[in-house]
Amino acid sequence: MARQKLRQKDDKHEHCYIRDGKLALPYQYFAGRVGSRFLIALRDKKQILGVKCEKCNRVFVPPRQRCERCMEDLSDSWVELSDTGELTNYTVVNYEDKHLPRKPPYILAMIKLGGADTPLPHILEGIEPGKVELGMKVKAVFADETTNTILDVDHFEPV
Numbered sequence: 001m002a003r004q005k006l007r008q009k010d011d012k013h014e015h016c017y018i019r020d021g022k023l024a025l026p027y028q029y030f031a032g033r034v035g036s037r038f039l040i041a042l043r044d045k046k047q048i049l050g051v052k053c054e055k056c057n058r059v060f061v062p063p064r065q066r067c068e069r070c071m072e073d074l075s076d077s078w079v080e081l082s083d084t085g086e087l088t089n090y091t092v093v094n095y096e097d098k099h100l101p102r103k104p105p106y107i108l109a110m111i112k113l114g115g116a117d118t119p120l121p122h123i124l125e126g127i128e129p130g131k132v133e134l135g136m137k138v139k140a141v142f143a144d145e146t147t148n149t150i151l152d153v154d155h156f157e158p159v
């Protein structure tokens with residue numbers, strides 16, 4: 001067994017020690033009632049669902065339990081959205097991280113789907129970053145195999 005090392009951080013912090021370590025944090029993520037229904041519809045029906053606040057006349061996607069404006073409970077206010085939408089913003093991701101969905105560079109886009117009032121963040125493929133234009137029409141491309149995540153939509157691509 002490796003012997004633990006205690007190191008002094010520096011002269012100013014003579015009573016502070018740094019110990020090397022590694023944590024294993026297995027866990028299960030609960031998507032919640034609203035998030036679960038959204039992911040199940042995506043997986044089983046290839047449907048993108050949002051929730052509508054009747055008071056504010058706004059449709060949110062990803063869906064949320066409560067309206068961000070009036071706090072109305074939206075968990076039973078489902079609407080089916082189009083799988084096509086409009087690019088409202090984007091950035092090109094140029095750094096690599098094992099938790100990111102793609103190797104860089106890739107385009108992370110904000111997409112306002114037909115029927116929604118809020119944009120959905122997702123990956124845009126099938127176009128060079130220099131040719132992307134705000135307002136362009138894009139369409140969801142569903143994954144062949146489920147991951148039970150938002151990546152059941154593999155990416156969006158220009159229509």
Ligand SMILES: [Zn+2]
Nearest residue numbers: 053056067070
């Ligand atoms: Zn509202």
